[in-house]
Amino acid sequence: MLSVALGFIAGLVAWTFLEYVIHSWLGHLPKGKILISSEHLKHHADILYFTPLALKVRGAVPVLSILLLSTSALFGLAVGLGFISAVALGWVSYEWLHQSIHVNGPTNWYSRWAARHHLHHHFTRPNHNHGVTTPLWDLVLRTYERAPRVRVGRRHVATLPWLASGLNAGPVQPAFMADYDVI
Ligand SMILES: [Zn+2]
Ligand SMILES: [Zn+2]
Helix, strand or coil: CHHHHHHHHHHHHHHHHHHHHHHHHHHHCCCCCCHHHHHHHHHHHCCCCCCCHHHHHHHHHHHHHHHHHHHHHHHCHHHHHHHHHHHHHHHHHHHHHHHHHHHCCCCCHHHHHHHHHHHHHHHCCCCCCCCCCCCHHHHHCCCCCCCCCEEECHHHHHHCCCCECCCCCCCECHHHCCCEEEC
16 A cells, blocks of 8 residues: 555656656647647647647557556556556646636636646746646746736737636736736
């Protein structure tokens, strides 16, 4: 049981790094020359475009399989199963949080921070804030930029269905006034 728990904790940390690697090194650095990158840049061009689930699953299965095989070979099956469960949980949580930031908007202190952090990446600094669930690796790799307020261009307001009371040019909803400026 301890082995599963240790594997799980290691898997959670590993997921946060994998999230950074997928977004920054595979999503942005190749500038559209590989599938992950072209899909991610499509999301930047059309913020409500998300890679189809089937394609995500096709990419995730081999990654999870390799991680399970390698961690089990090195540390035993219990550690491997704990590790892979945490990576899978982190991955699903990341996908849910990312879509929720764009589609539903913030609902609590954590999603409020995550939305500011990620939307600052979209609208102001695409080379910063690659972590979505945590700023950990942005801080370690010096790509973190604090986003106390997010500046959203007027033409992007309609892509955040929760932000303003009217499409395109309506005023920012009172709940989000402290965090967002429409410019
Ligand atoms: Zn996004
Ligand atoms: Zn990005």
